[in-house]
Amino acid sequence: MGIKSIDDNSVTLLTSGQVVTGIDSAIKELLENALDSGASAIDVVLENYGRDGVSVKDNGCGIVKSDLLNIAQRHATSKIDSFNDLNNIHTLGFRGEALASLCALSHVFLTTSADGMEGYELDLNLNLKNLGDDSHFKRLAAPKGTLVRFEDLFHNLPVRRKDFEKNSAREFTKVVALLQEYAMLNPVRLSLEHFLKNKRQRTLQCQGTQLIQRIACIYGAKRTKTLLKVDLKLSSGELSGYISKRDFGMGDAATVCQLLAINNRPVKQTSIVKTIVEVYKQYNLTETPFFVLNLTLDPSSYDVNVTPDKRVVLLHDEYNILNEIRDAITRVFKSEDHVVPRSDPP
Ligand code: ADP
Ligand code: MG
Numbered sequence: 552m553g554i555k556s557i558d559d560n561s562v563t564l565l566t567s568g569q570v571v572t573g574i575d576s577a578i579k580e581l582l583e584n585a586l587d588s589g590a591s592a593i594d595v596v597l598e599n600y601g602r603d604g605v606s607v608k609d610n611g612c613g614i615v616k617s618d619l620l621n622i623a624q625r626h627a628t629s630k631i632d633s634f635n636d637l638n639n640i641h642t643l644g645f646r647g648e649a650l651a652s653l654c655a656l657s658h659v660f661l662t663t664s665a666d667g668m669e670g671y672e673l674d675l676n677l678n679l680k681n682l683g684d685d686s687h688f689k690r691l692a693a694p695k696g697t698l699v700r701f702e703d704l705f706h707n708l709p710v711r712r713k714d715f716e717k718n719s720a721r722e723f724t725k726v727v728a729l730l731q732e733y734a735m736l737n738p739v740r741l742s743l744e745h746f747l748k749n750k751r752q753r754t755l756q757c758q759g760t761q762l763i764q765r766i767a768c769i770y771g772a773k774r775t776k777t778l779l780k781v782d783l784k785l786s787s788g789e790l791s792g793y794i795s796k797r798d799f800g801m802g803d804a805a806t807v808c809q810l811l812a813i814n815n816r817p818v819k820q821t822s823i824v825k826t827i828v829e830v831y832k833q834y835n836l837t838e839t840p841f842f843v844l845n846l847t848l849d850p851s852s853y854d855v856n857v858t859p860d861k862r863v864v865l866l867h868d869e870y871n872i873l874n875e876i877r878d879a880i881t882r883v884f885k886s887e888d889h890v891v892p893r894s895d896p897p
Contacts, residue, residue: 567652570859574601575725580649581699582733585609587642592740600719606700613665613695623675625651638851643816654679657704667695730755732810732817735765735843783879792844797884800838812845819862826873830880
């Protein structure tokens with residue numbers, strides 16, 4: 552066959568399919584953009600499980616017209632200039648490929664205003680084709696912030712489209728879980744509405760300046776009574792949040808929320824989760840803890856660019872961090888005022 556370069560179109564499909572793996576990862580990317588824009592309110596709307604469209608609206612900084620010319624081009628970002636900036640990254644995004652990938656796999660429309668007066672509406676797919684041309688921008692009055700809407704996800708990846716249509720109800724539960732995670736980790740007002748056959752169902756509404764308020768929004772006030780506050784200094788950073796009191800663990804390890812974030816980015820860091828659960832098991836043999844914990848670390852002490860979804864983080868000093876977390880969590884349970892006998896949550 553000989554060695555030759557794959558054509559650009561195919562490369563785009565190959566790489567986009569790894570960034571946008573399902574409707575949940577598409578929504579995750581838009582949510583992260585909204586959070587990076589400094590929004591205090593984010594509204595997500597799904598039509599028929601997202602099969603007919605998804606929109607994410609924020610009241611963040613919006614996008615100025617000159618930037619709209621570059622938006623959705625692959626690896627175009629306002630968040631880093633070069634690779635070294637990752638040593639001091641404070642945004643959730645930085646790879647500049649989410650919108651480009653979404654455009655490659657669906658039809659994307661964007662409405663934005665950076666000042667709350669002058670706004671623009673554009674078809675992002677056209678944006679890609681007409682480099683440097685703003686003839687498809689529609690000027691309109693719009694509130695400050697950005698709305699991104701995508702339709703026909705995976706229209707050009709038949710296997711994935713079929714899979715999505717077949718499993719859209721199951722995928723929807725992943726979307727709800729994802730929104731719950733981001734709602735707990737961020738002091739913003741976040742809502743999810745679902746329209747099923749034109750019938751409106753609100754599925755999530757969460758806000759609160761304190762983490763405990765947001766946990767109450769999602770899991771109920773009763774749950775918060777079963778939790779211990781964690782606020783620990785480590786030599787490398789801080790660990791803060793809430794974890795089940797030792798007598799109030801949960802039964803079902805498969806469904807309990809064990810949310811770990813590093814600098815407010817939800818991560819899949821099984822080594823840390825395992826360590827926390829192991830310590831908990833020393834105090835409660837039969838149950839597993841609910842927890843929402845954020846590890847604050849210097850961004851130069853880990854590499855977040857391991858997978859396109861940035862959910863896996865490589866810690867430079869994992870061994871020591873694990874030891875410190877083990878000791879710190881042990882201290883939390885040792886100091887727990889252990890007077891409440893096992894009963895229903897107080
Ligand atoms: P990244 O988030 O990695 O920069 P994206 O493709 O997700 O890449 O977004 C590209 C750029 O578009 C961002 O860097 C940002 O400047 C802009 N952008 C995207 N979504 C929003 C939004 N909701 N509000 C403001 N700017 C946005
Ligand atoms: Mg992004």
